[in-house]
Amino acid sequence: MTRSARRTRRSLRTAGASTAALLALSACSSADDPASSSASSSPTVSGAVTVFAAASLKESFTTLGEAFEKKYPGTKVTFSFGGSDSLAASITGGAPADVFASASPKTMAIVTDAKDAATTPATFVRNQLEIATLPGNPDRIASLKDLTRSGLKVVLCDKEVPCGAAAQKALDASGLKLTPVSYEQDVKGALTKVELKEADAAVVYKTDVNAAGDKVEGVDFPESAEAVNDYPIVLLKDAPNAVAAKAFIELVRSPDGQKVLTGAGFLKP
Structure with a gap:
């Protein structure tokens, strides 16, 4: 089989895996939706979420953003994709954001060293x-x-x-x-x-x-x-919407989120 044929079959498998995962994420019952929970349960996930993410995450995170908005009606995920070093510099420079997903621990360290992370970064995928x-x-x-x-x-x-x-x-x-x-x-x-x-x-x-x-x-x-890169993700210290940001990170790290990411070719952490 030629390299082109293998790539075509791989692209079809990738699209199928991502679509299936997106459908699974979208088909959430009302019991799983914090908006339908009682006031004594976890805080309601709503409002805008701003995610700064490495350019290589664009396709996968866009899919996950759509799934997130369907799972939590009333939310809106806005992405800023680019070089991880530039994004990190923007965050330390005061740019408002809720989540940072970097393509390497080194660029994540720019944010953590500046004390701009609210939690310890967690590796969620790897890339080759x-x-x-x-x-x-x-x-x-x-x-x-x-x-x-x-x-x-x-x-x-x-x-x-x-x-x-x-x-x-x-x-x-x-x-x-x-x-x-x-x-x-x-x-x-x-x-x-x-x-x-x-x-x-x-x-x-x-x-x-x-x-x-x-x-x-x-x-x-x-x-x-x-030269395989680890991809860490973190909640930012001054996140305008920390509740929704935590929910987005949970989605990325969940089994369904991992299906989308591995379907795009990422390696498991």
Whole structure:
């Protein structure tokens, strides 16, 4: 079976798993809805929730946000997706948010060191790198070493971003040196360069290759096992809606939330 055929089947399985999990989350009984509980039970989950999350979580968290709003009528989840380092800087700079989901413990530490976390961060998924090439892999890229070939236009995430730090770790483990044509501020930016055919390849996450469907081709490389990223999530200290924020984190870490995330290609923590 060709890599393209395997990717098509994988995309179908991903879509099916995410849809099934979303339906399961949406089909909550009134007994599970805090809004239908007595006043003596847990606080009612309502209002707006603002979640700052790594760019690689965009598709999965959007699905979970829709499920959350259906489970808790009257809630609204607003996301800010981007490079984890930039999001962390915004939080420590005073940007109002309820939840932070980072693509690495290092960027989460920016927030915890600044005393802006209300709880201890919990790892909820892990993610592994993959090479994204043009559809059909016309340059016959089969390894990380192939990216060092002369004339090949390769894009990496910025070294301060978790996907860029992971890529550099994989390169160092292989003893390889690579000079990309550009460094992008987040993983979606790196992937877009390939999708627009402005680059021949990019080192991104497997989840982003999955989400891109037929726009790119994915190439596994063994060195990626040396640079798997843990993703921590935390309730922020000055969360405007701490009750709903805790409920969202619970959803992310729940079995149904994990089905959505693993269906997108994330690894279990």
